[in-house]
Amino acid sequence: MYRYDEFDAAFVAGRTAQFADQVKRRLTGELSEDQFRPLRLMNGLYLQLHAYMLRVAVPYGTLSSRQMRKLAHIARVYDRGYGHFTTRQNIQYNWPKLKDIPVILEELASVEMHAIQTSGNCIRNVTTDQFAGAAADEIIDPRPVAEILRQWSSLHPEFSYLPRKFKIAITGAPHDRAAIRFHDIGLQAAVNAAGEIGWEVWVGGGLGRTPMIAKLINSFVPNEHLLAYLESIMRVYNRYGRRDNKYKARIKILVHEEGLESIKGQVEAEFAEVRGGVLTLPSEEVDRISAYFAPPIFEPQALTQIDVAYESIVDPAYGRWLDNNINAHIQPGYVSVTISLKPVGGAPGDATDAQMEVVADLAEQFSFDELRVTHEQNLVLPHVALKDLRRVYDALVAAGLAEGNNNLITDMICCPGLDFCALANARSIPIAQEISKKFAEPERQKEIGELKIKISGCINACGHHHVGHIGILGVEKKGGELYQITLGGDATEQASVGKIIGPGFEAENVPGAIEKLVDFYISQRTSESETFIDAYRRVGEAPFKEALYGNA
Incomplete structure (x- = not known):
């Protein structure tokens, strides 16, 4: 696991001290909320419906026990006794007091953590496969590269004020467990004809109000040139990304409107200038970073399989x-x-x-x-x-953590929704709770098999509803909450965006609607091993729509 070097420690300490002064000036009224807003967002502090929310970075999702204990301590002392783990592999605290934020940041810094670049128009936390460095199907552990990307992107002078926020995901396995095709840049380990390991580079993916699947811009970038290639992409985006309309400011819109070949030509032109320069990764530096992620010293085990x-x-x-x-x-x-x-x-x-x-x-x-x-x-x-x-x-x-439901119907992704978020149109958490109660019976979950439900309380799609096998989107209609259902989303290497299949449902009718879809799937599958998403792709949208709305 990576440990802070002198630069990391110095820049985190400096930022913490700087923000402590800014908080003090806000509390005394020297700074207005409008003046304070860009400053707090640079430090992961949001103002939600009822209180401030602090988002803490967990680079590539990796923590030590010491760091987790510190997160528990912060929840206990400065919040309401819990934290919320997010789809960016971070943690959020929903109830901190503004006066306590500088102390919280000092506590985080003591265990090599911070909240820098968890908000704002910058490169956000780089995410990875949660089994990185351990998975049996892995080509290479992606975390050393993720750490290099973290260092490169932290306080990068060119990329601190991008047209919009920017997200990167990386996986070292052929099976995509990091949803790389739904990120601004996605990286997947690849092996060329010479047996060398490099990276496929995907660009222009994303969710939100305009969901798009990323496009393959380069099928093989060697490790030593990866930073130069990514910097070339970022420069093209920073130069041409729209700043006049935040809804069209993401790189996915640029790629869509300009066309992949046009963007690729500009990236290649930039790359030709910087390749072989200071952004070339020396093997000794890669080795130095990789040493932090050396596998543990495993003892030979007598027990090698379990019945x-x-x-x-x-x-x-x-x-x-x-x-x-x-x-x-x-x-x-x-x-x-x-x-x-x-x-x-x-x-x-x-x-x-x-x-x-x-x-x-x-x-x-x-x-x-x-x-x-x-x-x-x-x-x-x-x-x-x-x-x-x-x-x-x-x-x-x-x-109370032994639920055996990973990848089953009750293992839902869910954003905080209107219970917390000022951007939300509808509640998400109560919907997830009611669905999980309806399908709580273990034998029922086993019968259904793998099924990913994802719920968002607004079009920003923090709950990734677009890529749920069943997606649920809360919208506002005539002052009330309505829930649209999408089908067919998939965040893996078989990436697809779900489609809205009909009119929305009132909150109390959503669990019943999900049950209709599940019952129809079970009636149509060819075997118990055929998953919901596979059955949906085989049968098609129309029969599922008829099953859901036909008797309405």
Whole structure:
């Protein structure tokens, strides 16, 4: 795991001191809210419906137990005893007092954390596959490159005031678990004919009011030239991205309006000028950063496989957890464990201070002092020996964190919605809670199988509804809340944007509408192994629409 160097420590300390002075001036009235707004946004501080919200960066979703304990401490002392983990692999605090923000930032700095560039028109937190460095299917661990991108993008003088916010995701595996095709820039590990590892570069993806799938701009960029190539893209965007209309300011609009070939030509022209210059990554620097992410020293394990079917008979709840919440590891005898933050009836992504402390303890004891935040609002222990799974599970049961529902219908993504967000048109959390209650029965969830529901409270799509197999979008209509349903979204390498299939539903009717869709899917699938998204693609939109609205 990366540790701050002298530059990191100095710039975080300097920014913390600077913002402390700005907060003081705001509290005394020397700064108005309009004057304070751009300053607070540069430090991850938002003003929501009821209070300020602080968004803390978790670079590429990786945390130590020490850092998680600090997040728990902040929740307990400065907030209301919980934090909300987000689709950017960050954490948000919904109730901090403005006077406490400088102290919170000092606390974060003491464990090498901050809130810089979690807001504003800059390059935001770089996200990755939550199983990076552990997954059995991985080509290369993407986190060293993600760290290099973090250092390159932090306080970059050219890219601190972009036309709009900018998001980068990276995966080192052929199966995309980081939704790279729905980012401004997406990177996926690739191998060329000579067996060298480099990066596919995708550009112009995004969600929001104009969802678009990214386009492949370069099928292979060597590691040493990656920064130069990305800087070339950023310069073209910074030069030509629209600043007159924030709804058309993202790079996806530029790529769409100018055309990929035109943008690619300009990027290649920039790249020709900077390639071989100061942005070339020396192998020794890559090796230095990579050393921080060296795999743990794994001990040979006598137990290298587990009989999930047998465990399911002995203890069905434990069996479900094993079946759904463990991921294959590159090291024999180990797995990665997903800790669900989606209890039945709970707010997706929330964790209490006590739960964070438990997760920190488990990471320290059973996962080489390392854990991850996923872009689907869960947590991961990346390196757990099979022999320790039962002890980990029992501790999670005691903490209320042992829901065995990863990738099932109750494992929903959900934005804070109108309960917190000043931009929202409708509530999201109550919808998620009611759906999870309707499908709470474990056998029902197992029957349905993999199904991703994603819920947003407004068109900004923080809940990623566009890429849900079933997406739910809250809208305002005649002063009330209405929910549109989309079908067919997919955030993986088979990327697709869901389509609205008909009129919206009142809040109380949404769970029933989801049940109609699920029942129809089960009636139409060719086998129990055919997933919802596969059945939808085979059957098509019209039969699902008829099933949902035909008897209305």
